[in-house]
Amino acid sequence: MAVKVGILGYGNLGRGVEAAVTRAEDLELVAVYSRRDPASVKTVTGVPVKSASLLEGGAEDLDVLILCGGSATDLPEMTPKYAALYNVVDSFDTHARIPEHFAAVDEAAKKAGKVGLISCGWDPGLFSLSRLYAHSVLPGGKDYTFWGRGVSQGHSDAIRRIEGVEDARQYTVPVPEALEKVRAGENPELTTRQKHTRECYVVAKEGADKARIEEEIKTMPNYFADYDTTVHFISAQELKEQHAGLPHGGSVIYSGETGTEGKKHVIEYRLQLDSNPEFTGSVLTAYARAVARLSREGGAGAKTVFDIAPAYLSPVSGEELRAHFL
Amino acid sequence: MAVKVGILGYGNLGRGVEAAVTRAEDLELVAVYSRRDPASVKTVTGVPVKSASLLEGGAEDLDVLILCGGSATDLPEMTPKYAALYNVVDSFDTHARIPEHFAAVDEAAKKAGKVGLISCGWDPGLFSLSRLYAHSVLPGGKDYTFWGRGVSQGHSDAIRRIEGVEDARQYTVPVPEALEKVRAGENPELTTRQKHTRECYVVAKEGADKARIEEEIKTMPNYFADYDTTVHFISAQELKEQHAGLPHGGSVIYSGETGTEGKKHVIEYRLQLDSNPEFTGSVLTAYARAVARLSREGGAGAKTVFDIAPAYLSPVSGEELRAHFL
Numbered sequence: 001m002a003v004k005v006g007i008l009g010y011g012n013l014g015r016g017v018e019a020a021v022t023r024a025e026d027l028e029l030v031a032v033y034s035r036r037d038p039a040s041v042k043t044v045t046g047v048p049v050k051s052a053s054l055l056e057g058g059a060e061d062l063d064v065l066i067l068c069g070g071s072a073t074d075l076p077e078m079t080p081k082y083a084a085l086y087n088v089v090d091s092f093d094t095h096a097r098i099p100e101h102f103a104a105v106d107e108a109a110k111k112a113g114k115v116g117l118i119s120c121g122w123d124p125g126l127f128s129l130s131r132l133y134a135h136s137v138l139p140g141g142k143d144y145t146f147w148g149r150g151v152s153q154g155h156s157d158a159i160r161r162i163e164g165v166e167d168a169r170q171y172t173v174p175v176p177e178a179l180e181k182v183r184a185g186e187n188p189e190l191t192t193r194q195k196h197t198r199e200c201y202v203v204a205k206e207g208a209d210k211a212r213i214e215e216e217i218k219t220m221p222n223y224f225a226d227y228d229t230t231v232h233f234i235s236a237q238e239l240k241e242q243h244a245g246l247p248h249g250g251s252v253i254y255s256g257e258t259g260t261e262g263k264k265h266v267i268e269y270r271l272q273l274d275s276n277p278e279f280t281g282s283v284l285t286a287y288a289r290a291v292a293r294l295s296r297e298g299g300a301g302a303k304t305v306f307d308i309a310p311a312y313l314s315p316v317s318g319e320e321l322r323a324h325f326l
Numbered sequence: 327m328a329v330k331v332g333i334l335g336y337g338n339l340g341r342g343v344e345a346a347v348t349r350a351e352d353l354e355l356v357a358v359y360s361r362r363d364p365a366s367v368k369t370v371t372g373v374p375v376k377s378a379s380l381l382e383g384g385a386e387d388l389d390v391l392i393l394c395g396g397s398a399t400d401l402p403e404m405t406p407k408y409a410a411l412y413n414v415v416d417s418f419d420t421h422a423r424i425p426e427h428f429a430a431v432d433e434a435a436k437k438a439g440k441v442g443l444i445s446c447g448w449d450p451g452l453f454s455l456s457r458l459y460a461h462s463v464l465p466g467g468k469d470y471t472f473w474g475r476g477v478s479q480g481h482s483d484a485i486r487r488i489e490g491v492e493d494a495r496q497y498t499v500p501v502p503e504a505l506e507k508v509r510a511g512e513n514p515e516l517t518t519r520q521k522h523t524r525e526c527y528v529v530a531k532e533g534a535d536k537a538r539i540e541e542e543i544k545t546m547p548n549y550f551a552d553y554d555t556t557v558h559f560i561s562a563q564e565l566k567e568q569h570a571g572l573p574h575g576g577s578v579i580y581s582g583e584t585g586t587e588g589k590k591h592v593i594e595y596r597l598q599l600d601s602n603p604e605f606t607g608s609v610l611t612a613y614a615r616a617v618a619r620l621s622r623e624g625g626a627g628a629k630t631v632f633d634i635a636p637a638y639l640s641p642v643s644g645e646e647l648r649a650h651f652l
């Protein structure tokens with residue numbers, strides 16, 4: 001019997017999950033839940049849109065609810081709330097607040113006998129797994145995470161908030177020399193500036209002061225001040241034609257030693273993604289399958305990708321996994 | 327309290343495990359067990375060597391026994407035998423026989439209430455995990471495994487069995503153009519010959535017919551006939567100086583699509599290893615920790631890397647893992 005999945009929130013990530021659930025033969029997408037007027041939301045696959053208020057009281061017939069809200073304000077409230085009613089999966093990525101988020105979800109989910117998997121996606125998520133496996137196999141080594149080349153939505157939004165900016169797209173780009181040193185196992189000390197550069201494509205409003213906009217971008221604390229940033233002013237047409245996608249990716253590179261002679265080993269996990277939200281949605285979907293199975297077996301409480309045996313992500317039987325993937 | 331580990335078999339892999347257990351603060355290497363006369367075996371770290379016969383009847387005080395025998399003849403007998411007495415980990419890598427090996431270990435381990443983890447290492451092992459995660463996240467894609475550049479001990483041995491050969495080292499080398507196409511997400515159809523080449527460094531005995539040796543290597547069925555093979559004759563001195571190590575590595579590359587437009591995604595897991603046996607030993611050691619924990623929790627039966635939640639590999643607590651690796 002298919003695992004019944006619901007999606008709460010229908011932005012880029014919600015659509016990414018919709019696409020992934022639709023491709024998974026053992027999952028059934030029951031509905032998209034929205035806080036907007038359902039009549040105003042049209043799904044890509046035609047799956048029904050329902051009011052989020054229907055989720056109250058746990059009345060909906062769902063095996064897992066995938067929460068596609070933002071980490072800043074949505075998920076800290078949403079995930080504990082819905083983990084008391086449904087098995088849930090979220091992509092909470094505010095690193096410093098993971099411990100308190102985990103604790104809140106754990107309490108709610110345990111009381112309700114539900115499973116709440118948090119901080120899923122590719123980073124946190126698959127990249128975290130790569131760090132954990134590497135540190136466990138080669139203790140005492142060093143991990144590096146490089147992001148890009150890819151669009152950072154947070155940085156693009158930050159540029160859009162500057163006066164005189166109509167639209168913008170920001171690419172995070174790893175510094176090739178840094179990547180090369182890390183891949184060679186040199187374990188360099190790298191500053192923020194030495195690891196990534198930032199490329200901005202900006203559409204200025206008519207008559208806006210471009211020099212001032214460029215200066216504001218390059219000196220913006222946290223977002224750009226610590227990086228070598230380049231700013232390109234382009235037309236709205238060019239932005240639409242050349243920068244419509246949301247590609248992303250990156251690498252976790254770990255190097256460590258073994259033995260008395262200190263033999264070196266380098267482990268790299270690399271992603272190259274045409275669509276960040278569709279890939280992230282695919283990861284959430286695989287973990288939704290795992291959460292449903294864990295729940296059927298009586299599991300409860302908050303979990304992360306670290307707690308899930310890999311076989312739980314697959315619809316394939318243990319026999320077939322051993323025969324074809326081992 | 328430290329997890330008590332024993333090693334059965336003291337070849338390259340046994341020494342690799344010894345090195346890894348010694349570096350792990352939460353593990354204690356109790357003894358190396360050997361079928362040879364213990365007095366004739368000297369360990370790198372000075373850990374005691376005992377006769378393998380002491381393992382009979384389950385009398386040794388071990389939390390996990392790591393089996394460092396060969397897949398051809400040792401492990402098919404060893405692993406079920408010792409899984410009836412101890413928690414065990416092996417590196418069984420004869421792909422076609424994994425199902426029957428799993429069944430035999432499962433029966434023995436379940437009867438005894440022990441855990442037997444089979445087919446651990448990097449391939450099968452970490453590479454298998456990479457295949458499973460990728461297929462689960464992006465169903466319907468295609469995986470490619472490239473090995474090398476690295477020394478294949480099986481192929482080196484095959485050359486050594488040729489008349490007139492004193493010593494030999496064989497490197498498996500991925501074809502750069504094939505790697506490039508796969509990394510670009512082109513999903514090419516590749517023959518055996520198109521994926522890897524084989525480089526052989528051979529020390530001929532005095533007066534041996536080198537042309538005949540080269541011909542015998544290049545036409546050897548299964549090992550070389552399906553590959554573009556190059557043969558270099560070198561001196562024993564050069565072999566010792568240039569080819570003493572056992573480096574290896576490779577990549578699992580997966581590409582798949584999402585969404586209605588078929589957005590492409592490429593996932594690569596790459597290893598670059600100065601010492602194949604020391605890295606493999608490190609993987610077995612991390613899984614020995616997991617097996618000990620699973621056993622304490624009441625687990626029993628045969629397992630593979632697919633069945634082990636990643637957190638079990640680490641000595642670090644769940645809180646710390648979430649705070650530092652997620």
